[in-house]
Amino acid sequence: MSRLGAEEGAGSSIKVLLAEDQVLVRDSFKMLIDSTPGMVTVGEAGTGGEAVRLAGRLRPDVVLMDVRMPEMDGIEATRRICGSPHGSGTRVLILTTFDLDEYVYASLRAGASGFLIKNTTAAELLSAIRVVAGGEALLAPTVTRRLIAEFLQRAEQAPAPRPLDGVTPREREVLTLVATGLSNRDIAEHLHLTVGTVKTHIGHLLAKLRARDRAQLVIAAYEAGLVTSPSRSDRR
Structure with missing residues (x-):
């Protein structure tokens, strides 16, 4: 009740x-x-x-x-x-x-x-x-690795990669790093940007991809084929 x-x-x-x-x-x-x-x-x-x-x-x-x-x-x-x-x-x-x-x-x-x-x-x-x-x-990195493995297992049956209409090259870089489980600060350090700039890029991605939050950005990145194959140790 x-x-x-x-x-x-x-x-x-x-x-x-x-x-x-x-x-x-x-x-x-x-x-x-x-x-x-x-x-x-x-x-x-x-x-x-x-x-x-x-x-x-x-x-x-x-x-x-x-x-x-x-x-x-x-x-x-x-x-x-x-x-x-x-x-x-x-x-x-x-x-x-x-x-x-x-x-x-x-x-x-x-x-x-x-x-x-x-x-x-x-x-x-x-x-x-x-x-x-x-x-x-x-999204812990372990969860991210599982999702990558799941998408790889379904790759042969999956439809064509999701288009990223209107997404700029820099936004694609940010989206790819989001999909690996990096925080905004880690992404900023990796791309030599400020945390504020990273947040702006993520805001644009949320709007362009009609994503509810960061979790759905991760899904969008996988569906767009932006992730790479994890190592064997990651799949265990």
Whole structure:
């Protein structure tokens, strides 16, 4: 059963919707989030369907989404939340006990802005919520390598590379580096640019490619064929 949180008084706090079928785990997340300055739990859902309905009603900044839930799995719920006309300001952070490639790929394709395993620390989880709420994507290099391997495995069946209409050569360079998992600062150092200039290029890429966030830029880069084959060690 869904439970609404303290909507009033949320102010400028990051509003979080919890989507987790295990009540004990959900309560733990709620205690952690509500005891953290600048964050508040605005709702709780025990099924994917409830998560979709509450996201539409409460307009949270971040949905902390489990993958395996009754009624509708977290990936389908993510797809519906991110595809809703009311979901443009809501980011989804996938949190699961299952470290499977298919979940990483499917979650990002569905529109998730991040993916974490439940053995993460409390500090890492809170940091991830802040990053995702700020419009960035949480993409660890290991996740990036998995996505590259996934695209390579599908290459023979894949359609023609996605066109990058209107993207300048410099923006292509930035997009390629985003796809490798580099931060804005790392990209700036690599290309001898300022961090502000890198942010400007990324803003242009988001607009030109109609990408929701950095995670979708990564997907766009792979689909455009801008990535190179990872080494054998990366695929293990």
